[in-house]
Amino acid sequence: MIQTFATQPFDDQKPGTSGLRKKVRVFQQPHYAENFVQSVFDSLEGFEDQTLVVGGDGRYLNREVIQTVLKMAAANGFGRVLVGRGGILSTPAASHLIRSSGAFGGLVLSASHNPGGPDEDFGIKYNVSNGGPAPEKVTDAIHARTLAIDSYRFFEANDVDIDTLGSTTLGDMTVEVVDPVAGYAELMEKLFDFTAIRAMIADGFSLSFDSMSAVTGPYAVEIFEKRLGAPAGTVRNATPLTDFGHHHPDPNLVHARELYDRMMAPDAPDFGAASDGDGDRNLIIGRHCYVTPSDSLAVLAANAHLAPGYAAGLKGIARSMPTSGAADRVAEKLGIPLYETPTGWKFFGNLLDAGMATICGEESAGTGSDHVREKDGIWAVLLWLNILAVRRQSVAQIMAEHWATYGRNYYARHDYEAIAKDRADALMAALRDRLEALPSTTNSGGTVQSADDFAYSDPTDQSVSRNQGVRVLFEDGSRVVFRLSGTGTEGATLRVYIERYVGADGDLALETSEALAPLVKAAQEIADISGFTGMERPSVIT
Numbered sequence: 001m002i003q004t005f006a007t008q009p010f011d012d013q014k015p016g017t018s019g020l021r022k023k024v025r026v027f028q029q030p031h032y033a034e035n036f037v038q039s040v041f042d043s044l045e046g047f048e049d050q051t052l053v054v055g056g057d058g059r060y061l062n063r064e065v066i067q068t069v070l071k072m073a074a075a076n077g078f079g080r081v082l083v084g085r086g087g088i089l090s091t092p093a094a095s096h097l098i099r100s101s102g103a104f105g106g107l108v109l110s111a112s113h114n115p116g117g118p119d120e121d122f123g124i125k126y127n128v129s130n131g132g133p134a135p136e137k138v139t140d141a142i143h144a145r146t147l148a149i150d151s152y153r154f155f156e157a158n159d160v161d162i163d164t165l166g167s168t169t170l171g172d173m174t175v176e177v178v179d180p181v182a183g184y185a186e187l188m189e190k191l192f193d194f195t196a197i198r199a200m201i202a203d204g205f206s207l208s209f210d211s212m213s214a215v216t217g218p219y220a221v222e223i224f225e226k227r228l229g230a231p232a233g234t235v236r237n238a239t240p241l242t243d244f245g246h247h248h249p250d251p252n253l254v255h256a257r258e259l260y261d262r263m264m265a266p267d268a269p270d271f272g273a274a275s276d277g278d279g280d281r282n283l284i285i286g287r288h289c290y291v292t293p294s295d296s297l298a299v300l301a302a303n304a305h306l307a308p309g310y311a312a313g314l315k316g317i318a319r320s321m322p323t324s325g326a327a328d329r330v331a332e333k334l335g336i337p338l339y340e341t342p343t344g345w346k347f348f349g350n351l352l353d354a355g356m357a358t359i360c361g362e363e364s365a366g367t368g369s370d371h372v373r374e375k376d377g378i379w380a381v382l383l384w385l386n387i388l389a390v391r392r393q394s395v396a397q398i399m400a401e402h403w404a405t406y407g408r409n410y411y412a413r414h415d416y417e418a419i420a421k422d423r424a425d426a427l428m429a430a431l432r433d434r435l436e437a438l439p440s441t442t443n444s445g446g447t448v449q450s451a452d453d454f455a456y457s458d459p460t461d462q463s464v465s466r467n468q469g470v471r472v473l474f475e476d477g478s479r480v481v482f483r484l485s486g487t488g489t490e491g492a493t494l495r496v497y498i499e500r501y502v503g504a505d506g507d508l509a510l511e512t513s514e515a516l517a518p519l520v521k522a523a524q525e526i527a528d529i530s531g532f533t534g535m536e537r538p539s540v541i542t
Helices: 032-042 062-076 091-101 136-146 182-191 194-202 216-227 257-264 293-306 326-334 345-353 377-391 395-406 421-433 512-527 529-533
Strands: 002-006 020-023 051-056 080-088 105-109 121-127 151-155 166-170 173-178 207-210 271-275 282-286 289-291 317-320 338-341 359-362 366-369 408-419 446-453 470-474 479-485 492-502
Touching (some): 002 062, 032 062, 032 121, 032 136, 032 151, 051 062, 051 091, 062 080, 062 121, 062 151, 062 166, 062 173, 091 105, 091 121, 091 182, 091 377, 182 216, 182 377, 194 377, 207 216, 207 257, 257 282, 257 289, 282 293, 282 377, 282 395, 289 293, 289 395, 293 317, 293 359, 293 366, 293 377, 293 408, 317 326, 317 345, 326 395, 338 345, 366 377, 377 395, 408 421, 408 512, 421 470, 421 492, 421 512, 421 529, 470 512, 479 512, 492 529, 512 529
Parallel strands (some): 051 080, 051 105, 080 173, 207 271, 317 338, 317 359
Antiparallel strands (some): 002 151, 020 121, 105 121, 166 173, 271 282, 282 289, 359 366, 408 492, 446 470
């Protein structure tokens, strides 16, 4: 039976670049999740009798909200919902399922790399029919509706069995529980030379993949152990847990420290990797050789032609503005365009849909291609493995040859987390007020050449996105970027991106901290970070 329930708006349901993210306790408020889901549906047109994809990363509250979504989808007129068995769908797998099934769109239940559990984070993101995150015009419409909503529609019924493959009905709507892994794994086999990777592993190549007790466990076991023949146990923390085993499922050098230590040990495997809560981010570490996400993007782009799915070459490379310029030099050598976009995968989606770019990447460990419209952690690992299988060199050797060809972008990101929002906003406002005065001034980083607040004009639709981060560029080509992140659920996170370029004839073997020390000091001098935030050092350095 379809029922209509009266409700009142919440004033905190504005979705960001990755949907709506809040603490679990917030989502557990009466009507909170229902209001947002109904606002999504109310903002869409033409979905009657169409297909909706639903799944998530398995975090706390995932299964309960899926039941809510199913019943609301039935009440609002969808014809079919595809849901991953057990409520599981990695974000890239959800994107692929939307695209391969011709779905109208999908709801991805995840807070990505944020912690999970009853006192931690939850999120809901709407993806459109191309499989990518909703563009701003859609998220703006959703937000406007959340501020005016007065009722939602709900189909009263018992919960649907989402643990058994097959179809059932919910009123006039079909619910089809699908294997969350099979279709995605088959896509990977089409893109990469599994025969060559399998042979490399059979010859003794060793790898270690940390799923961080998050969604990629089932995908990694199926692909790395079953299809590529890596020994059982290659995939660690392979069972998705509602609290990620108390891990913070962010694949960086702080939260994936166990993997890093393993890869730096005397008996380290040849290759190590990790992925995050919903499977869209990646960490790459060779034996005794950490690869920054920015360098990883550049290496993957330079060598993508070695994989069957990219043998024809790349149409273009896209990177987010805070990502280092390493990929720019690859694009220049390949004679293809390089697009610098704001942070947020939806900006890449427009370029991918228009056939203007093939490979995209963000410094926050997100890399992907035109095979889906999300970043994809396992995809990045497989492309690395394909490259290693063809070149038969170590990760360290590949990185050394890359820097000898293109030069090296020494790079780090300093995160200052859980800052009071008014203080973070004041810091950014003060920076913007100083933009005109900064050029020609000197500080510990050298002489400032230019400073601006990055704005992006999308070449596919001419839309303009402003205030995307303050950039300070120095005369020697170094830069510092200041930006507030929208992925947290408490306070604000200030991200400071620090980059120094050294040409191929320069010193390519410096410690990153040593290479960047003057610029780190300059960032403090320019922005007075400690004065505004009260923090003497960053929460996380990656």
